[in-house]
Amino acid sequence: MTLLLARDLAINFGGIKAVDGITFDVTPGEIFTIIGPNGAGKTTIFNLISRIYNTSAGRLVFDGDDITHTPPHQIAGRGIARTFQNVELFEHATLLQNMLLGQHAHRKTRVWEELLFLPRVRVAERHIRRRVEEVIEFLDLQRYRDAPVRDLPYGVRKVIELARALCTQPKLILLDEPSSGLNVEETEDLSFWIRDLRDDLGITVVMVEHDLALVNDVSDRVMAVNSGRLLTIGTPAEVQSHPDVVKAYLGG
Secondary structure (H helix, E strand, O other), X not given: OOOEEEEEEEEEEOOEXXXXXXXXXXXXXXXXXXEOOOOOOHHHHHHHHOOOOOOOEEEEEEOOEEOOOOOHHHHHHHOEEEOOOOOOXXXXXXXXXXXXXXXXHHOOOOHHHHHHOOHHHHHHHHHHHHHHHXXXXXXXXXXXXXXXXXXXXXXXXXXXXXXXXXXXXXXXXXEEOOOOOOOHHHHHHHHHHHHHHHHOOOOEEEEEOOOHHHHHHHOOEEEEEEOOEEEEEEOHHHHHOOHHHHHHOOOO
């Protein structure tokens, strides 16, 4: 069974082929990592999946549905969550307030019901709060729940962005350079959380990552790309020993 299928994925910026005919699939419960040198097209692939960019060619299928032309504001509701290389949070809001925003995609109540704070809204609010508290506990963020994000260390803010993504209740989470800016201890914690996302929460993970130690530690399969093209897909060991990857990514 395939959860995410990308078939002949392509996008052009002017005359530049940023992604050039890439095909891959991700199975449920898999930790799938994309590697490649700077400018290889890794984040562009994420932008295509999350529908920030429109494809020039190719097809995207998620959980059996074609999402090639799905509007980006509907992607979270479909079950795809995303983090970014640069932390995208509301700096003046608290951790708790940032996380409550992550539940917006699943709100079923109408504006007029919320204005009147009807019983249906109160039930939904309790459910949302309970879900947020579960994520806070899962990522051990209790001590920061009421702190303004701007006052927190960078490593904690990276975890908060992950927490907000989890609040959308995704089937698939896209982690874009999750270890960027983290120290060794924080990266070790991250490796445990990535596995726990899959093992404890049943979330499939697709990750863009430059830290090969982390890639080796958590990945089931790895896809290497360069100049927008697919080099190879396989286990971490197979991919990192592939001649084209050694030449393009490892400098061999």
